[in-house]
Amino acid sequence: MTTSPNSKALGHIRVLDLTRVLAGPWCAQNLADLGADVIKIERPGAGDDTRSWGPPYLRDAQGHDTSEAAYYLAANRGKRSVTVDIASPEGQAIVRDLARNSDIVIENYKVGQLAKYGLDYASLKACKPDIIYCSITGFGQDGPYAHRAGYDFIVQGIGGFMSLTGERDELPGGGPQKAGVAISDLMTGMYATIAIMAALSHRDRCGEGQYIDMALLDVQVAMLANMNTNYLASGVAPTRWGNAHPNIVPYQTFAASDGHIIVAAGNDAQYRRFVAAGGRPELADDPRYATNPMRVRHRQVLVPMLADMVKCKTRQEWIAALEAVGVPCGPINTLDEVFENPQVVARGLRVDLPHPTGGTVKLVGSPIRMSGTPPQYDRPPPLLGQHTDEVLRELLGKGEQDIADLHGKGVI
Numbered sequence: 073m074t075t076s077p078n079s080k081a082l083g084h085i086r087v088l089d090l091t092r093v094l095a096g097p098w099c100a101q102n103l104a105d106l107g108a109d110v111i112k113i114e115r116p117g118a119g120d121d122t123r124s125w126g127p128p129y130l131r132d133a134q135g136h137d138t139s140e141a142a143y144y145l146a147a148n149r150g151k152r153s154v155t156v157d158i159a160s161p162e163g164q165a166i167v168r169d170l171a172r173n174s175d176i177v178i179e180n181y182k183v184g185q186l187a188k189y190g191l192d193y194a195s196l197k198a199c200k201p202d203i204i205y206c207s208i209t210g211f212g213q214d215g216p217y218a219h220r221a222g223y224d225f226i227v228q229g230i231g232g233f234m235s236l237t238g239e240r241d242e243l244p245g246g247g248p249q250k251a252g253v254a255i256s257d258l259m260t261g262m263y264a265t266i267a268i269m270a271a272l273s274h275r276d277r278c279g280e281g282q283y284i285d286m287a288l289l290d291v292q293v294a295m296l297a298n299m300n301t302n303y304l305a306s307g308v309a310p311t312r313w314g315n316a317h318p319n320i321v322p323y324q325t326f327a328a329s330d331g332h333i334i335v336a337a338g339n340d341a342q343y344r345r346f347v348a349a350g351g352r353p354e355l356a357d358d359p360r361y362a363t364n365p366m367r368v369r370h371r372q373v374l375v376p377m378l379a380d381m382v383k384c385k386t387r388q389e390w391i392a393a394l395e396a397v398g399v400p401c402g403p404i405n406t407l408d409e410v411f412e413n414p415q416v417v418a419r420g421l422r423v424d425l426p427h428p429t430g431g432t433v434k435l436v437g438s439p440i441r442m443s444g445t446p447p448q449y450d451r452p453p454p455l456l457g458q459h460t461d462e463v464l465r466e467l468l469g470k471g472e473q474d475i476a477d478l479h480g481k482g483v484i
Contacts, residue, residue, distance in 0.1 A: 080107020081445035085272070088170050089113065089151060090179035090191070092120040094224070094254055095288065096208045097147035098261030100178055103268070104150030105438040105447035111170060111463055112148065112454065116155040116482060119456040120144055130430040138429040145453045149425070149435055152451070152459035155484055162483045164189050166468070171196045171203060173467045175275075176268055180208040183218050193283045202281040204271045206264055212287035222288045224254035231256065231292030236299055239314035248312065256292040263291050321367035321374065322346070325404065326382035333382070333390050336400040340364060345397040349390075350381040425452040460484050 085108040089100040097112075097120070104110040114120055126141035154170075157163040168190065171177055177196060179186060186192045193205040207213065210222010228234050228250050238249035264286045271282050293300070299310050302318070310318060315334075317323035322343065323336050337343040340363055344356040355361055355377065360370045367374055382390065387403055394401040403409070410416055423437040438447040464470040464484070478484045 079445060080448060081442065082106040082108040085109070085176065086174040087111065087176045087178065088167070088174040090167075090177065090181070090186075091208065092180065093122055094147055094257040095260040095264070095286075096178050096180040097122075098258055099206070099208070099264040099268070100151065101147050101149055102261070102265040102438070103176070104451075105440070105449070107445070107448060108176075110151040111174070111459075112151040112153050113158070113167060113170075114153055114155050114456060116157055116457065116484065119153070119155070120148070122147070123456065130427065130433055132429060133431045140427075140429060140433075140453065140455070145433055145435065148453040149449060150451050151454055152463055153454035153457055154460045154463050155457035156460075157483050158189050158191065160481075160483050162478065162481065164191060166464070166478075166483070167191055168196065168199050169468050170463070172200050174200075174203070175272070176204045176206065178206045178208070178264070178268075182221065183209055183213055197281065200281075202275055202279060204268060204275060204281045204284070206268055206271075206284040206286060208260060208264055208286045208288075210288045212290060213285045217289070224257040224288065225250055227256045227288040227292050231289050232296055232299075233292055236296070236310055236312060238312045240312050243314065246312070246314075255295075256288045259295050260286055260288050260291040263294075316371075316375070319368065320364060321371045322378055324375070326379055328382055328385055328387040328390055331387040332404045333387050334402050334404065335382075335394070338400065342399050343367070346394065346399045347378070347381070349393040349397060349399070350378075350384070352377070352381050355381075423449050425449055427452045428455060428458075457484070 082103055085103070087100055087103050087108045087110040089096065089110050089112040091097050091100060092114075100110050100112070112120075122144040123139070123141055125143040127137065128142045129137040130140040130142065130145060132138055156166050158167055179191075184192075187195070193207070196203050196205060209218070210227060211217035211220055229248070233255070234248040234250055237251065239246040241247060264284070267284045267286065271284060275281055302310050315325040320336075320338060323338065325332050325334050335346060337346050343361075343364075344353070347353055347355040355374070359366065361367050361374050385393070391401055391403060405413065411422060416422075421436055421439070423435045424432050425435060427433040433452050435449075435452075437449060440447055461475050464475055464478075470478075475484070
């Protein structure tokens with residue numbers, strides 16, 4: 073399937089989205105933002121699990137909750153929703169026909185589950201040899217954990233992320249913590265997007281489709297980055313440092329008189345300017361603290377003195393003073409403060425789209441900035457089955473009676 077190129081980077085691409093919850097839908101939404109026609113297959117009557125993961129829900133003009141959960145809205149912008157019962161032979165045939173008219177299939181069912189429906193890679197490759205098929209699971213298609221269900225929280229633990237996240241055990245509130253968002257889901261969605269784009273490039277050059285095996289655990293391990301190499305280089309497993317940095321001091325949060333700030337003094341000159349701004353220049357002259365390696369060695373003595381210094385000024389006083397002398401710093405904002413931040417406003421990160429039940433749905437746009445083919449937001453997150461009839465007519469040539477019969481049988 074191709075259409076003539078247009079102002080959308082992926083305007084010639086169609087995606088069949090068989091995913092639900094977060095990792096797969098996040099990947100498919102990335103592709104939709106870039107212009108792909110994304111057809112989201114959902115269960116009749118129920119749809120994506122996250123449709124019911126509220127409150128909060130989108131509210132209508134009268135302030136009443138609609139049926140659209142905020143969680144679902146976060147990951148399904150730009151798609152067309154088609155309800156199909158894939159457990160029925162007729163439903164399976166519809167999905168195979170849609171695959172023939174698509175470039176990419178994304179799914180996140182348990183390993184082997186779609187084979188019994190004839191919707192696995194081998195079956196769809198037989199229908200469309202150059203299909204790009206991306207499977208997203210918790211642990212991948214092979215290995216001793218392959219058949220386990222994958223949950224972001226559990227993967228954060230198994231993959232080592234929580235051993236690095238949270239306050240040190242010996243301090244108040246110490247212990248492992250998960251991230252505030254489903255980070256392994258989201259990062260897997262991002263890596264899956266990259267893999268799909270690479271597969272598209274290969275297909276365009278060589279005419280070959282391929283199979284992509286994405287696993288939350290693989291991504292969670294890979295994204296630990298320098299913490300991985302710290303361990304591999306030293307043989308010592310890194311531990312939790314809370315909001316401090318294991319290799320740089322001071323590079324952490326501090327409590328000002330009216331809230332918290334982050335100070336990220338990445339070199340000795342920045343550190344010297346930091347303590348000078350706080351009226352404690354002697355903390356830079358002391359040889360125990362003059363260089364970063366020495367500050368790391370003596371952090372237990374130095375950091376409490378810095379904390380006492382920071383408490384003497386307000387958050388805004390510190391930010392103004394440190395920005396004036398080029399010391400990286402910033403506040404710890406709540407989300408209401410985030411969306412009022414002038415830089416966030418200037419970058420246009422909030423996107424308001426018309427919605428059939430809520431009037432307007434407030435979303436966060438893509439962070440991708442492209443000069444020629446920027447992301448576009450043509451469709452709000454769809455209602456359940458909103459585009460079923462439209463897609464069956466447009467792509468599969470179904471007539472009104474055919475569609476009525478499928479509705480009557482509960483196939484769609």
